[in-house]
Amino acid sequence: MTQRSAENPIRVGVVGVGRGSSFAKGAQFVGMELVALCDTWEEKLRDVGKQLNVTTYTDYDKFLEHDMDAVMLANYFHQHAPFAIKALRAGLHVLSETMACGTVAEGVALARAVEQSGKIYLFAENYPYFAYNQEMRRLYHAGEVGEMQYGEGEYNHPFDSHGFNVLSPGMNHWRNWIPSTYYCSHALAPIMYITDTHPVSVNAVSIPRSNRDTEKLYIRRGDPGAIILCRMNNASVVRIMGLTMRGHSVWYRIHGTRGLMENLRTEDKGALRVMHEPWDVREGEQSERIYTPDFPHHAEEARAAGHSGGDFFTIYHFAEAIRKNETPYFDVYRGLEMAMVAIQGWRSCLANGAPFEIPDLRQESVRKQYEDDNWSPWPEHRGRQQPPPSIEGLNPPSEEAIAYARQVWKEMGYEED
Numbered sequence: 001m002t003q004r005s006a007e008n009p010i011r012v013g014v015v016g017v018g019r020g021s022s023f024a025k026g027a028q029f030v031g032m033e034l035v036a037l038c039d040t041w042e043e044k045l046r047d048v049g050k051q052l053n054v055t056t057y058t059d060y061d062k063f064l065e066h067d068m069d070a071v072m073l074a075n076y077f078h079q080h081a082p083f084a085i086k087a088l089r090a091g092l093h094v095l096s097e098t099m100a101c102g103t104v105a106e107g108v109a110l111a112r113a114v115e116q117s118g119k120i121y122l123f124a125e126n127y128p129y130f131a132y133n134q135e136m137r138r139l140y141h142a143g144e145v146g147e148m149q150y151g152e153g154e155y156n157h158p159f160d161s162h163g164f165n166v167l168s169p170g171m172n173h174w175r176n177w178i179p180s181t182y183y184c185s186h187a188l189a190p191i192m193y194i195t196d197t198h199p200v201s202v203n204a205v206s207i208p209r210s211n212r213d214t215e216k217l218y219i220r221r222g223d224p225g226a227i228i229l230c231r232m233n234n235a236s237v238v239r240i241m242g243l244t245m246r247g248h249s250v251w252y253r254i255h256g257t258r259g260l261m262e263n264l265r266t267e268d269k270g271a272l273r274v275m276h277e278p279w280d281v282r283e284g285e286q287s288e289r290i291y292t293p294d295f296p297h298h299a300e301e302a303r304a305a306g307h308s309g310g311d312f313f314t315i316y317h318f319a320e321a322i323r324k325n326e327t328p329y330f331d332v333y334r335g336l337e338m339a340m341v342a343i344q345g346w347r348s349c350l351a352n353g354a355p356f357e358i359p360d361l362r363q364e365s366v367r368k369q370y371e372d373d374n375w376s377p378w379p380e381h382r383g384r385q386q387p388p389p390s391i392e393g394l395n396p397p398s399e400e401a402i403a404y405a406r407q408v409w410k411e412m413g414y415e416e417d
C-alpha cells in the first residue's frame, strides 16, 4: 500500500453534501485530498462540486469506482450501514456519520464487514472533542474525580417549524420519523470517551408532544424528547436527555468517587467546574475551580472548524488512523453501542421503561442471536410488527402542517417524488 503523507495525501470522497460539506472542506487540513462528491440531489451537488472544484456523482456505485482510499458518509441518518458495507467491500476506509446502523441486523452485518475488510472504520462523533470534554478525559485519567458512579449527558436542540421543515425535506425524511431515543450519540459519546465505559443495558421513557406547543407546523411524527438511563459496564448509571424540547442544551457531568466535574450551563458554556468535598481535597487541589480549558493540541485548526472544534478532530482522527493503520477510539463497536442504545432504548420506551440489554456485537455468538433482528421504525420498513415513531403511535401530521411544509420545501427548491 502507498504510504500516505504530505506529498501523498489520503484521497477521500464524501457522500451527502449537507453535513458532508464540512468534511469535504476540512479534508485538506488533516492531510486528505478531496477527490469526489456524491449526492442524489443534483442541484445541491452541482453547486458544492463547483465550489470545491471536484468530480461529482449521483450514483453511489459509480462513485465507489473513483480512484480513492477512503469515503466519508453523511447520507441519510439511518442508511449508513449498507453504504459503509459496500465501501469496505470495495477496499475503502470508512468514516460514518451517526447513526452507525438503522437496525440491529444491520449492526451485525456492519461489524462483520469491518472485520472482514481489515480497513479503518471510524464512527464520526464530534462532541467528545470539544475542549472541555477532552479536558474532562484528561482529568478523569489523572484520577481527579475517581471512578464515575453517575454521569449525565444532554443534547437538546429545539427548532421552530420553518427551521425544522428546511432540515427535513420530504414526507419520509428521517427527521420526520426519528424516534426520540435515536439521536443519542451526541449526549452519550462524550461520557464514554471521558470515562472509557460503555453501556450494557438501557431503560428509557419518551416524552409525548403537547397540544400547548405553539410550533405545530412541522410534519414530524416522533416525540420531542426522551430520558434514557444506561447501566454502564462499571455498574455506574448514565442519564441521557434531549432531542428538540425548548431549552437548547449541550451539557455533561460526571459524579465520581472523589469529586464532580461538569461544563457550565450558563454564560461561558465552554468553562469547566471541578469540585471536591472538603475531606477529599488533596494537597495542591482546590475544593472548587472553574476555568476554560483549551484544546490539548491543534488548537488553531480546531478553533477554525465547526461544532466547537469537534469537526476538526473527527476527521483528524480518521486520517491518523489510516496513516498509522490503527483502530480509532470511536471504532465500529463503540459506534454500534450507541446505535444499540438508540434501538433498544426505543424498545424500552414502547414497553414503558422496561430494561433491555445492549447486545455486545464484538462477539459472534451474540451476533448470531441478533442477525435477523430487522425491527425498524423507518418509513420504508413500515408493516406488521414494526414499531411506530412515537409512543402515541403513527401520529399523522395535520393537513395544515403538510401544506406549510410543502410551501417551505418548494421555496428551497426541493422537489417531492
Ligand SMILES: NC(=O)c1ccc[n+]([C@@H]2O[C@H](COP(=O)([O-])OP(=O)(O)OC[C@H]3O[C@@H](n4cnc5c(N)ncnc54)[C@H](O)[C@@H]3O)[C@@H](O)[C@H]2O)c1
Binding pocket: 015, 016, 017, 018, 019, 020, 038, 039, 040, 041, 044, 058, 060, 074, 075, 076, 077, 078, 097, 098, 099, 124, 125, 126, 167, 169, 307
Ligand atoms: N455530527 C454532527 O454534528 C451532525 C450535524 C448534522 C448532521 N449530522 C448527520 O449527517 C447526516 C446527514 O445529515 P444532513 O444534516 O446533511 O441532512 P440530510 O440527512 O437531509 O442530508 C443527507 C444528504 O445525503 C443525500 N443522499 C441521500 N441518499 C443518498 C444516496 N443514496 N446517494 C447519495 N446521496 C444521498 C441527500 O440528498 C442529502 O443531501 C445525518 O446522519 C446526520 O445525523 C451530524
